[in-house]
Amino acid sequence: MVEVLIAGILLASALAAVSRISVAALSGSANLSERARIEAAINDNIQAMQKEDSYYTAERIIDNGGEEALKSACTNPPEKLSNHLQTVAPEPRLAAITRTFDIDSIPGILRIVYSFEGPEQQVKAEQRVIEMTPNFAAKCYSTR
Incomplete structure (x- = not known):
């Protein structure tokens, strides 16, 4: 009976450990999926x-407002x-992104x-930064 x-008891503790590992794996998978959605957006x-920067050329500015523009x-x-x-340009498609x-x-x-x-508990605020030189700015400088 003791055996x-x-x-x-050993079987119950082994099953509890396996269930904890399974829950952690599912949680990690959900976080990874949410992170992928944010990064894609x-x-x-x-x-x-x-794309909008490449279309916004000096010629387009002149066409819409002349040399003064x-x-x-x-x-x-x-x-x-x-x-x-x-x-x-459209806003990011996820409201969680500013x-x-x-x-x-x-x-x-x-x-x-x-x-x-x-999305992870340990991670707080994050940022992604891009730096753009305006496409039309090359036409702003002259050697005259």
Whole structure:
């Protein structure tokens, strides 16, 4: 009878350990899936930003507002690109991601910062940062 009791206790403790490992694996899988969704949404939005920047050329600015519009844009290219992107580029598709535009940190560079909370318990706030030189800015400088 004692042997059966000891065997039952060992079996119960082994099953409890296996169930704990299974729950941890499922939790890790859910976190990994959520992280993949967040990263994919950020990457999609970055591609949209880069596409809109490549379309926003000096010729397009001139076509829509003349030479004066280009001169005005050339006074602060990151600000002009930021304003353009905020009007034409879509927001990130997940509400948990916030996107901010920074035109002042680096002269001539537009920084786009994506902030979100990591899905894992140990991970708090995270950021992804891209730096863009406005496509049209190359036409702002002359040697004359």
